[in-house]
Amino acid sequence: MFFKMELVLVVLVLACLQSLVAPDAQGDALNALRNSLNASADQLSDWNPNQVSPCTWSKVICDNNNVISVSLSSMGLSGTLSPKIGLLRTLQSLSLQGNGITGEIPEEFGNLTSLTKLDLENNRLTGEIPVSLGRLTKLQFLILNQNNLTGAIPNSLADLPNLINIQLASNGLSGQIPNDLFHVSEYNFTGNHLNCGINFAHPCASDSGGSSHNPRIGTIVGIVAGILGLLLFGSLFLMLWKGRRRGYRREVFVDVAGEVDRRIAFGQLKRFAWRELQLATDNFSEKNVLGQGGFGKVYKGVLGDNTKVAVKRLTDYESPGGDAAFQREVEMISVAVHRNLLRLIGFCLTPTERLLVYPFMQNLSVAYRLRELKPGEPVLDWPTRKRVALGTARGLEYLHEHCNPKIIHRDVKAANVLLDEDFEAVVGDFGLAKLVDVRKTNVTTQVRGTMGHIAPEYLSTGKSSERTDVFGYGIMLLELVTGQRAIDFSRLEEEDDVLLLDHVKKLQREKKLDAIVDRNLNKNYDTQDVEMMIQVALLCTQGSPEERPAMSEVVRMLEGEGLAERWEEWQNVEVTRRQEYERLQKRFDWGEDSVNYQDAIELSGGR
Structure with a gap:
């Protein structure tokens, strides 16, 4: 009996130690990255190596004390990528684009099993694309454009089940592109020394037809591309028709006024069926109304699994403002993740309805x-x-x-x-x-x-x-x-x-x-x-x-x-403004400068 109690205590102590070590390991990994990137004293100055949890650091986003996003874009960083970054098993998004990072992409990046987005565009990375990236089964976006990467594209990337966007343009890659990568929604392999597929049947970029120095091959490519285009159009039409019947589609294409068309990948957002939200809100009963804003009402709802939600139903979807508001809100909420920002759970889009689904905030506003x-x-x-x-x-x-x-x-x-x-x-x-x-x-x-x-x-x-x-x-x-x-x-x-x-x-x-x-x-x-x-x-x-x-x-x-200094400065300015206002007020009250006063009256009249 005593031995069992000792064993239980040992297990509890180990569990406690593990919970204490995890945040520390995250901080160590991030500080190793900071040091390897040669960040200056002014850059990432709040990344304190003595702090257990990095969740209050700039450029870092956490969920339940787990690091889920690191964004160090366009900061003028140099140096190399630390292999220790592979310790961040909960990391979902890593953005390091627009710096001057050199060296190779560490094999340890393949340990980032929660990663959905990896953006290393516009750096000076060399070496080959690690085969280990093929282990990132949740990866949706792989952006490696404008580097100095060489070698072949690993076949392992073609096996990534959730990949929807791969950008490898303007590197020094060679060899044949894995054929299955052409099934990804968006891809770009231009600006390399690559064979764009068997018999050149595929264009190297998903938004252009590619090119060839051989006219005959160009004709063949044109014919094949035309046939593929018809097949693709037919497939998309069939998918959309089936998707409408099932109430589900993985992603949606939208037009943003004044900008080029952009694709919004909704990532972890759920596509709700209209009927599901209708049942959840008791047919959008007035007794479930939580509030009303400029674009519609918000209803309390309960999903089939007893999850409480708030459903925002946009009532002016037919107007340009209403439709644009829906598209804008979905895009922005899906990319803005912070503990003090409302998280978007999902959406519903039908020919006649636009709805957004949020967690229900039980203490309201x-x-x-x-x-x-x-x-x-x-x-x-x-x-x-x-x-x-x-x-x-x-x-x-x-x-x-x-x-x-x-x-x-x-x-x-x-x-x-x-x-x-x-x-x-x-x-x-x-x-x-x-x-x-x-x-x-x-x-x-x-x-x-x-x-x-x-x-x-x-x-x-x-x-x-x-x-x-x-x-x-x-x-x-x-x-x-x-x-x-x-x-x-x-x-x-x-x-x-x-x-x-x-x-x-x-x-x-x-x-x-x-x-x-x-x-x-x-x-x-x-x-x-x-x-x-x-x-x-x-x-x-x-x-x-x-x-x-x-x-x-x-x-x-x-x-x-810093409040005391700002407040003293404000008071001095405010006193001066107040004195000037009172001086002008007295002028008018005492009838000084009657000509100007009369002009002021005339100017204030109807015209």
Whole structure:
């Protein structure tokens, strides 16, 4: 009996040690990669080798303390790839494109058994493509364009069951392309010394017919390509017809206005049948409505396996805006993965319906918890509000600074910040989001958003940038502090400011902190915390977008770094502006410069 107890204790200790070692091993592997890539002191400076878990590091995304994504694109890195990267067995996406990496691709990359995307494009890699990559059975995207790779394409790549895109163009590869690779949806082998298939029956790129120096061969290729095209068209037609009947298709092709056609590979997203979601929501019953936005209603649903979901049903799918919103949201949510961003489970696309399926957030939205509580439901306490502020900031920081191209939300407000079972903030509703090319400072488009949350420059010019999100975030902070809406016309009865921002600014100048804070908190809050949050909110809502902090700065200020300096600077500017405003006000009140005053009256009249 004693021996058995000892054995149990040994097993438990080993299990504990294993759970402690796993995150440490991940950190070791990533630090080995950082060192091998010759990252400078300024690059990846927060990758702390003494930190057990790397899940808070920049460019790293985790799920349940497991590293699932590393993106070090276009950072000017050099050096080589560390074999230790093969220890990251949970890694799903590795993006190192656009650097100056040399050396060979380590055989250990074949140990990344969870990998779905490997992008090493536009580096200086040499040697052969490792045969071990054929062990990556979950791999969907293999992008090795524009390197100096040599040798033959391994036959093992042709056996990858989930591969949908292989790009090997502009290398020094030779030999014959494995015939089964031509069955991949997208491929490009141009710019090599390759035999493009048996009797040249296949073009080397899936989006062009290829070329040949022999006219006769060119004619043959043309005829064969034509026949293949007809067969392919017939096959696609048959697949789409069958797919519509079964309610399933692995991927969908979409047109994005103003851009070339792009293929959206939905990866792990599930394609739901219309009937499945109809049953889950009790035929989209009104009693299951969770909320309504600009593009449709959101319903609570329960799937056949008892999973609770939120189903967003787009009601204006026939309009260009509605259809484009669906395509845009599906694409962006599927590539933006962060603990503080709402994860998309799947979608449903029929000739008459567009639906998105999300996890159900049992604590609903921050707006609900602030203003729509039912009797008996607990008030959102102050520590939770602090966590919501920081979590939302981190989610927006990821959209702005870690997505390429960056993502602008354009409707940041308490109603679009959801709360999971642990009351952690999850930023949702990317239907109004806009992808922005990193080479541009802003984008002109139709103004979208919610009044009271929209930045002034966006209203006046239609130009949005990440700083418009910062403004909306600042208003959301004021919602958290006050519990009030961004616009409240009931304040007119008290001859007060309708806009929450103006209302808080006035009370802040008068040092009436108690009048600002939500009464539902019953004074259960930390005064310094409240002052800090108000200060951050006012910095975020400055009239000039250039003066607002970036979301990474906001995160640091909420964590206690750099706020005092920014706030002192803001106060000095604000005092000067206020004095100038009061001086001008007195001029008009006292009737000074009557000619100019009369001109002002005439200019303000109807014309």
